[in-house]
Amino acid sequence: AQSVTQLGSHVSVSEGALVLLRCNYSSSVPPYLFWYVQYPNQGLQLLLKYTTGATLVKGINGFEAEFKKSETSFHLTKPSAHMSDAAEYFCAVTVNTNAGKSTFGDGTTLTVKP
Amino acid sequence: EAGVTQFPSHSVIEKGQTVTLRCDPISGHDNLYWYRRVMGKEIKFLLHFVKESKQDESGMPNNRFLAERTGGTYSTLKVQPAELEDSGVYFCASSQVTAGGYTFGSGTRLTVV
Numbered sequence: 001a002q003s004v005t006q007l008g009s010h011v012s013v014s015e016g017a018l019v020l021l022r023c024n025y026s027s028s029v030p031p032y033l034f035w036y037v038q039y040p041n042q043g044l045q046l047l048l049k050y051t052t053g054a055t056l057v058k059g060i061n062g063f064e065a066e067f068k069k070s071e072t073s074f075h076l077t078k079p080s081a082h083m084s085d086a087a088e089y090f091c092a093v094t095v096n097t098n099a100g101k102s103t104f105g106d107g108t109t110l111t112v113k114p
Numbered sequence: 115e116a117g118v119t120q121f122p123s124h125s126v127i128e129k130g131q132t133v134t135l136r137c138d139p140i141s142g143h144d145n146l147y148w149y150r151r152v153m154g155k156e157i158k159f160l161l162h163f164v165k166e167s168k169q170d171e172s173g174m175p176n177n178r179f180l181a182e183r184t185g186g187t188y189s190t191l192k193v194q195p196a197e198l199e200d201s202g203v204y205f206c207a208s209s210q211v212t213a214g215g216y217t218f219g220s221g222t223r224l225t226v227v
Contacts, residue, residue, distance in 0.1 A: 104156050
């Protein structure tokens with residue numbers, strides 16, 4: 001079985017500061033990893049994904065994440081926060097044997113202060 | 115292309131009543147998933163369709179929940195009879211491939227009173 005832990009249910013940063021949202025996973029087989037973002041009153045939107053290959057993946061809106069197998073982590077970063085980044089972020093894991101069924105973390109709400 | 119459409123967006127029903135949620139996936143997406151988020155907790159898997167067939171329904175809470183996918187197109191999720199603990203946001207998602215990430219709908223917020 002897979003699991004995901006997102007460290008910090010709420011993260012607050014100043015506009016222009018580094019954004020770091022933490023995600024650790026547990027999986028007995030090679031995982032596929034995802035970050036989704038949910039803006040108020042909207043559905044979840046795929047930010048980026050890691051399946052195979054390059055461990056540093058770039059997504060939309062300037063976000064990127066690095067898959068570190070030794071640390072079982074997939075942290076999400078953005079060099080400079082923008083007010084429009086305020087949203088809830090979800091890390092998710094799936095494995096090829098699960099036919100696409102994903103396990104999600106509890107979510108992290110990002111607040112950006114002016 | 116049109117996204118994943120869910121309706122209603124909100125539903126408030128009394129305990130014991132029946133509610134049917136509908137999801138229209140992106141055209142051509144064979145994979146359709148239902149997920150639920152209760153009380154701001156994690157998003158939990160309910161079931162997965164491939165075309166009209168249930169691939170995995172291991173997350174369905176009990177037999178009060180019934181999901182169908184007519185002709186491999188839209189899907190419905192019926193809760194009958196609804197209980198208080200069924201309140202939450204029900205998300206539908208679709209994808210072309212099973213491990214490429216999903217396109218989510220905006221969700222249906224169900225409140226059982």
